[in-house]
Amino acid sequence: MLQMLSKPSSATAMSPFTSSKMGSGFRVWPNVRQFSFKKGLLYGFMHFFSTPLKSLRSTASRSLRVGRFCSVVNMSSSLQIELVPCLRDNYAYLLHDVDTGTVGVVDPSEAVPVIDALSRKNRNLTYILNTHHHHDHTGGNSELKARYGAKVIGSGSDKERIPGIDIYLNDGDKWMFAGHEVHILDTPGHTRGHISFYFPGSGTIFTGDTLFSLSCGKLFEGSPKQMLSSLRKIMSLPDDTSIYCGHEYTLSNSKFALSIEPGNKELQSYASHVAYLRSKGLPTIPTTLKMEKACNPFLRTSSAEIRQSLNIAATADDAKALGVIRQAKDDF
Numbered sequence: 001m002l003q004m005l006s007k008p009s010s011a012t013a014m015s016p017f018t019s020s021k022m023g024s025g026f027r028v029w030p031n032v033r034q035f036s037f038k039k040g041l042l043y044g045f046m047h048f049f050s051t052p053l054k055s056l057r058s059t060a061s062r063s064l065r066v067g068r069f070c071s072v073v074n075m076s077s078s079l080q081i082e083l084v085p086c087l088r089d090n091y092a093y094l095l096h097d098v099d100t101g102t103v104g105v106v107d108p109s110e111a112v113p114v115i116d117a118l119s120r121k122n123r124n125l126t127y128i129l130n131t132h133h134h135h136d137h138t139g140g141n142s143e144l145k146a147r148y149g150a151k152v153i154g155s156g157s158d159k160e161r162i163p164g165i166d167i168y169l170n171d172g173d174k175w176m177f178a179g180h181e182v183h184i185l186d187t188p189g190h191t192r193g194h195i196s197f198y199f200p201g202s203g204t205i206f207t208g209d210t211l212f213s214l215s216c217g218k219l220f221e222g223s224p225k226q227m228l229s230s231l232r233k234i235m236s237l238p239d240d241t242s243i244y245c246g247h248e249y250t251l252s253n254s255k256f257a258l259s260i261e262p263g264n265k266e267l268q269s270y271a272s273h274v275a276y277l278r279s280k281g282l283p284t285i286p287t288t289l290k291m292e293k294a295c296n297p298f299l300r301t302s303s304a305e306i307r308q309s310l311n312i313a314a315t316a317d318d319a320k321a322l323g324v325i326r327q328a329k330d331d332f
Contacts, residue, residue, distance in 0.1 A: 079180060079202035081244065083283055084117050086110050089248045090136055091285060093206060094118070097178035102126045104177055105150075106197065106206045107246055108140030115147065127177065130154040131208025132194040133161035137246060155186075158193020169195065187234065189227030190217030196234065204242045204286075207234065212245045213274075213287040214253035215329060216298040224323035231299060231322075239290035250274050250284035256332045257297050260309040260325070267295040297325055 082094040086109040093106040094117055104127035108114045118125055125148035130138050132155070141152055141163040156168030169175060171186030183198040187210040194217075197206040209217035210230050219227060234243075254271035261267060270291060274284050293299050297306055301321040307314060310328055312321045 079199055079204060081204070082117060083285065084108075084113050085248075085283075086113050086140075087136060090246060091244070091248065091283070092140070093244055095177065096123070097180065100178045102178040104129055105140075105144070106244070107131055107137040107208060108144055109136040109138075111140035111143035111147070114140055114144060118148075124148055125150040128152045128164075129197055129206070130162050130165075131196060131206060131210075131246065132191045133158055134191065134209070137208060138163050155193040155195045157186075158191070161193065171195070185230075185233055187211075187230035189219055189222035189224075189230045192221045194230070198237065198241075202242075203238060203240055204244065205234065205237065206244045208246045210234070211243060211292070211296075211298075212247060212253060213243070213250040213284055213292065214257045214270075214296050215249060216296075216326070218330065219323075219326060223319075224326065225319040227298075227326070228301070228319045228322050235289065235293065235299060237289055239288070239293065241289040242286040243289060243292065244286050248283060248285065250287070251278045256329050257295060259332070260297055260328065261300070261303060261305050263305055264295065264303075266291075270295050297329075298322060301325065 078098055080096045080098065082096070084092040084094055084105075086092050090107070090109045092108045092114055094114070095104040095106065096102070101123070103118070103123050103125050105114050105125060106129045108128060114125070125144055128141055128144055128150050130141070130152065144150055145152060145164045151166040152162065152164040153167045153169060154162035154165045156170045159165050159168050169184045171184060173184040175182055175184070177199075180199055180201055183200060185196040185198055185205075187194050187196045187207070190209045194208060194210055196208060196210060199205070210227075211217075211234055216227055216231060251274055254267075254274050257264075257267055258271055277284050297303070300306060301318040304314075306312070306325065307316075307321060310324050312324050316324075
């Protein structure tokens with residue numbers, strides 16, 4: 001059960017599925033499993049099962065809303081995480097505790113893909129976790145709550161804008177998802193009430209629209225100074241932290257990042273890997289904090305090359321630099 005911290009922590013995960021009915025068509029996912037280790041391989045490895053890719057591509061072409069699925073397992077903990085593609089480029093995340101059967105979903109932008117994923121495994125939904133109020137992160141709340149009786153969890157400072165909210169959590173709170181300790185981080189900038197969910201036992205954080213792979217969220221309700229503070233809070237976590245963000249934006253983000261820091265060798269390598277994954281219809285999430293520190297321009301505001309590319313004075317503070325980078329990204 002979800003409750004205020006009073007028990008020791010542990011964690012959870014999901015297995016892959018093959019298809020998901022959406023309206024009159026189907027979403028088809030290749031049977032691909034990506035194992036993301038807390039330590040060791042940077043990108044993990046992929047194992048392709050025997051289903052011919054040609055057949056999969058043929059079946060997938062029947063739908064205009066085809067997505068690709070990848071189950072991601074953190075091998076160093078029991079937290080099981082299933083990526084659920086929603087809308088055009090959103091990700092919801094199903095969390096499953098094997099010991100208790102407790103299931104949560106992070107940022108369900110729509111209900112049907114989540115219902116389909118739960119139905120395939122005959123599971124109930126216990127909790128809905130929202131990082132912020134935007135409809136593409138909360139659009140499935142009401143239907144999922146009505147269907148499963150799930151409790152909605154969100155920021156106490158933004159409770160009036162989270163549909164169906166039941167449990168209010170604030171910066172510094174610690175609570176339990178089944179046996180798994182979760183830390184709440186206040187991460188405003190994109191919205192004023194944005195929070196992130198950090199699972200220290202599995203080295204996993206759900207950052208919503210605060211931190212993306214190779215970017216950060218637009219500053220709709222916050223300032224560069226607020227966003228910088230939020231990003232630094234995330235940067236203080238261990239380098240091997242796995243980052244699950246709200247959107248599949250990494251390919252376009254890589255093009256911008258390369259345009260302002262073309263000499264970054266690690267960025268060049270990562271961008272090539274991202275392009276390969278997307279060419280196969282595979283997700284680029286999760287990323288790692290170590291990778292983002294090396295490649296994400298919004299975590300590299302002191303980079304001399306970035307500052308020179310955008311005519312940011314060497315004496316400008318990091319908040320000013322972040323604001324310039326964000327504006328350049330908006331205009332890119």
